[in-house]
Amino acid sequence: MALRLRELKKGDIAIVDRVTAEKNLGKRIRDLGIIKGAKIQIIGEAPLYDPVAIKVGDTVLTLRNNEADYIFVTKGEGKHE
Amino acid sequence: MNKVNIALIGNPNSGKTTLFNLLAGTNYHVANYPGITVERKYANVKYKDQNLVLHDLPGTYSLTAYSQEELVTRNFLIKDRPDLVIQVVDASNLQRNLYLTIQLLEMNIPTIIALNMVDVAEGRNKKIDISVLENKLGLRIVPTVARSGKGGNELLEAILHHSKGSEKLNITSFSYGNDIDNFLSEAVPLIGKSETESKWLALKYLENDEEVMSENSHQNFHSLLMKSVKKIENHTKNTLDTYPEVIIADYRYGAVRNILDNVVTQKDHSSRIYLSDTIDKILTQRFIGPIMLFFILYLVYKFTFWASEYPSGLLESFFGFLSETAESKLPDGLIKSLIVSGIIDGVGGVLGFTPLIFFMFFVIAILEDSGYMARMAYMLDRIFKWFGLQGNSVVPFIISGGIAGGCAVPGVMASRTIKGKKERLITILTVPFMPCGAKIPVFALLVSAFFTGDKGLAMLSITLLSWVFALIVAKIYSITIIKGENSSFIMELPPYRFPTFKGLLLHAWERTWMYIKKAGTTILAISIVLWIMMTFPQLSNEQMSVLNGKSDNEIAEFALKNSLAGKIGASLEPISKYAGFDWRTNIALVGGFAAKEVVVSTLGTAYSLGEIEADDTESLSEKIQKDPSWNLGVAISLLLFTILYAPCFVTVVAIVKETASYKWGLFSVVSNTFIAYILAVVAYQLFGVLS
Numbered sequence: 001m002a003l004r005l006r007e008l009k010k011g012d013i014a015i016v017d018r019v020t021a022e023k024n025l026g027k028r029i030r031d032l033g034i035i036k037g038a039k040i041q042i043i044g045e046a047p048l049y050d051p052v053a054i055k056v057g058d059t060v061l062t063l064r065n066n067e068a069d070y071i072f073v074t075k076g077e078g079k080h081e
Numbered sequence: 082m083n084k085v086n087i088a089l090i091g092n093p094n095s096g097k098t099t100l101f102n103l104l105a106g107t108n109y110h111v112a113n114y115p116g117i118t119v120e121r122k123y124a125n126v127k128y129k130d131q132n133l134v135l136h137d138l139p140g141t142y143s144l145t146a147y148s149q150e151e152l153v154t155r156n157f158l159i160k161d162r163p164d165l166v167i168q169v170v171d172a173s174n175l176q177r178n179l180y181l182t183i184q185l186l187e188m189n190i191p192t193i194i195a196l197n198m199v200d201v202a203e204g205r206n207k208k209i210d211i212s213v214l215e216n217k218l219g220l221r222i223v224p225t226v227a228r229s230g231k232g233g234n235e236l237l238e239a240i241l242h243h244s245k246g247s248e249k250l251n252i253t254s255f256s257y258g259n260d261i262d263n264f265l266s267e268a269v270p271l272i273g274k275s276e277t278e279s280k281w282l283a284l285k286y287l288e289n290d291e292e293v294m295s296e297n298s299h300q301n302f303h304s305l306l307m308k309s310v311k312k313i314e315n316h317t318k319n320t321l322d323t324y325p326e327v328i329i330a331d332y333r334y335g336a337v338r339n340i341l342d343n344v345v346t347q348k349d350h351s352s353r354i355y356l357s358d359t360i361d362k363i364l365t366q367r368f369i370g371p372i373m374l375f376f377i378l379y380l381v382y383k384f385t386f387w388a389s390e391y392p393s394g395l396l397e398s399f400f401g402f403l404s405e406t407a408e409s410k411l412p413d414g415l416i417k418s419l420i421v422s423g424i425i426d427g428v429g430g431v432l433g434f435t436p437l438i439f440f441m442f443f444v445i446a447i448l449e450d451s452g453y454m455a456r457m458a459y460m461l462d463r464i465f466k467w468f469g470l471q472g473n474s475v476v477p478f479i480i481s482g483g484i485a486g487g488c489a490v491p492g493v494m495a496s497r498t499i500k501g502k503k504e505r506l507i508t509i510l511t512v513p514f515m516p517c518g519a520k521i522p523v524f525a526l527l528v529s530a531f532f533t534g535d536k537g538l539a540m541l542s543i544t545l546l547s548w549v550f551a552l553i554v555a556k557i558y559s560i561t562i563i564k565g566e567n568s569s570f571i572m573e574l575p576p577y578r579f580p581t582f583k584g585l586l587l588h589a590w591e592r593t594w595m596y597i598k599k600a601g602t603t604i605l606a607i608s609i610v611l612w613i614m615m616t617f618p619q620l621s622n623e624q625m626s627v628l629n630g631k632s633d634n635e636i637a638e639f640a641l642k643n644s645l646a647g648k649i650g651a652s653l654e655p656i657s658k659y660a661g662f663d664w665r666t667n668i669a670l671v672g673g674f675a676a677k678e679v680v681v682s683t684l685g686t687a688y689s690l691g692e693i694e695a696d697d698t699e700s701l702s703e704k705i706q707k708d709p710s711w712n713l714g715v716a717i718s719l720l721l722f723t724i725l726y727a728p729c730f731v732t733v734v735a736i737v738k739e740t741a742s743y744k745w746g747l748f749s750v751v752s753n754t755f756i757a758y759i760l761a762v763v764a765y766q767l768f769g770v771l772s
């Protein structure tokens with residue numbers, strides 16, 4: 001079942017299912033390695049819960065919640081902290 | 082032998098500039114923050130009789146360009162066609178870096194890979210089989226640690242080897258799946274250039290590269306190609322519910338995965354939790370993070386003022402000594418006046434703040450090089466966003482003086498790391514409100530003359546007040562004249578690194594030197610011009626005879642008022658009086674438009690020219706304290722006006738350059754002065770009545 005990335009909690013691990021962002025944003029997301037099949041872990045939240053820090057491969061990226069809404073994922077098992 | 086043009090290409094923060102500095106012996110700006118280099122820099126290097134021209138370029142994740150800096154890099158590749166590309170690859174992050182390699186291979190440009198940061202990869206227990214990778218890519222790979230200089234010679238050797246033509250590039254061709262492969266093979270004869278070039282153009286059309294499409298819009302193939310792009314777009318939309326550009330990216334990443342298969346081995350899985358992530362668990366924790374942030378900024382502030390106090394004092398007494406010596410040794414007259422009032426007071430007043438500037442930039446360098454600045458951007462993004470800015474705006478704000486004592490010129494330039502047009506423009510227009518190193522003398526003067534109590538606290542409040550104004554104005558701009566969509570804030574948080582002491586010193590010195598140079602050139606010139614304007618025209622014999630019998634003081638004041646500057650200052654009085662500024666302050670503020678540094682020195686000159694028998698030991702702050710036309714209302718009014726009014730001339734030039742429009746330069750002058758005036762009037766009327 002595909003969730004929006006926003007629905008994940010800190011510590012969750014998920015696999016990218018689909019990225020629906022287009023144009024510039026879509027390109028930036030792809031450039032940074034968020035593509036179908038990529039493994040993502042939510043590793044941090046900014047003070048106001050936005051943006052979030054995620055780990056993709058060996059990189060830590062930040063993105064805002066409204067950008068995370070374009071990313072659909074399938075949740076894997078992950079540990080909550 | 083001909084010169085060989087070599088371009089350094091790579092992901093942001095992969096170490097291109099560090100490598101460039103190593104090879105060329107230059108000292109360009111390096112920081113642990115993605116997107117530091119924003120312009121092409123080049124240097125001539127000679128290696129074993131071969132002349133090389135190295136070009137350092139802004140970092141890019143791909144060669145389909147959207148942002149301004151990415152375009153600089155991409156266009157250099159296609160328009161200037163370098164003889165050789167060195168792709169600087171971050172070895173600790175091969176997957177994303179090789180995504181760019183694939184795109185270089187698509188362009189069929191001769192490439193050598195500098196496999197940089199192998200130390201980081203090793204630290205993470207990653208083993209990279211270089212010879213397998215070389216074979217799979219068909220490219221020469223040289224491992225480097227640019228920061229400590231390892232691999233530089235090997236790289237130069239590989240370049241030399243290549244330029245002698247002993248290395249041949251095998252043309253690699255990739256598959257993007259049936260649909261796209263078919264499209265490409267149909268497009269090649271249509272475009273009619275060489276196979277690689279035609280394929281590349283067709284790919285860019287599929288990727289909706291606006292720049293490439295508009296550049297080829299006059300070509301015969303353009304409309305036909307556009308039609309078939311539309312067709313394949315519809316096709317993939319219907320069958321796969323996606324776009325060709327997404328498919329292309331998927332296939333590129335697929336190719337990278339194949340290449341990396343059997344290349345990287347992780348020796349020890351437990352070490353996948355990197356030190357950097359552990360530090361972030363504390364430093365960017367939701368509650369502790371912001372507290373640490375304020376604590377760190379407070380420390381920076383304290384440290385800078387503490388460390389610079391003693392050397393600043395030394396410099397001040399040195400210039401005081403110079404001034405006294407000149408006063409006593411030189412014969413009375415114009416020359417003496419020029420040297421003492423014009424040059425020593427003007428330039429000395431500015432140079433006295435050099436230690437402060439140096440220590441501030443030194444600490445800013447620590448924030449940048451360690452990777453903490455990127456975390457600040459991350460933690461502050463949500464708040465900044467509300468004001469029409471974004472997380473990345475924090476860098477320009479801090480460089481411009483956000484912790485007190487910076488400079489808006491590099492600040493305006495640093496705003497290039499901001500991707501969104503709207504946020505970038507608002508940042509550029511509001512960073513001049515920060516308390517830059519040039520405004521601090523004005524604040525220090527007013528604080529010491531009119532505020533009792535903790536002076537440090539008063540300075541801190543001024544800094545905070547500047548932030549409040551900058552953010553409010555940003556918000557106003559964002560809902561009135563600079564509307565628009567919020568841009569994205571997808572950024573890489575680089576791993577924490579230990580800054581190198583040499584790097585920090587270079588960094589701080591580079592910016593401090595700019596400041597010193599400014600004191601020796603611009604400020605010197607302005608001081609002299611201002612002195613001339615404040616001295617001429619001199620009193621005529623008739624005027625002198627009228628003044629006969631008056632005290633020297635009155636004569637001197639009359640002479641100053643009679644000078645060109647005095648007349649300008651006086652002509653502004655009808656407007657400035659509502660803010661409490663007399664003609665002397667007006668002269669200083671007008672001079673301050675040329676460079677804020679001269680506000681205090683001009684006031685100093687105005688007061689010392691005004692009293693022939695100036696008591697040498699009496700400081701300017703004591704003078705204005707005694708002057709009946711000054712009170713708390715004037716002080717607060719002048720303080721607010723200084724925070725807010727027109728950016729100095731050099732900053733305006735930077736704004737014009739960065740926005741590529743005179744309009745915004747002019748706007749910043751008019752708008753800021755207007756805002757400053759209104760608030761100054763309100764403050765003067767309010768506090769003037771009170772005191």
Ligand SMILES: Nc1nc2c(ncn2[C@@H]2O[C@H](COP(=O)(O)OP(=O)(O)OP(=O)(O)O)[C@@H](O)[C@H]2O)c(=O)[nH]1
Pocket residue numbers: 091092093094095096097098099100110111112113114115116117118119138139140141197198199200201225226227228229450578
């Ligand atoms: N550990 C390690 N750090 C390195 C190495 N090379 C560069 N660095 C550090 O990596 C950071 C980025 O270096 P830069 O040279 O500014 O990177 P860049 O590719 O020019 O970055 P942009 O101009 O932003 O695209 C700095 O903190 C460097 O000190 C290396 O080989 N090993």
Ligand SMILES: [Mg+2]
Pocket residue numbers: 097098099110111117118138139140
């Ligand atoms: Mg660089």
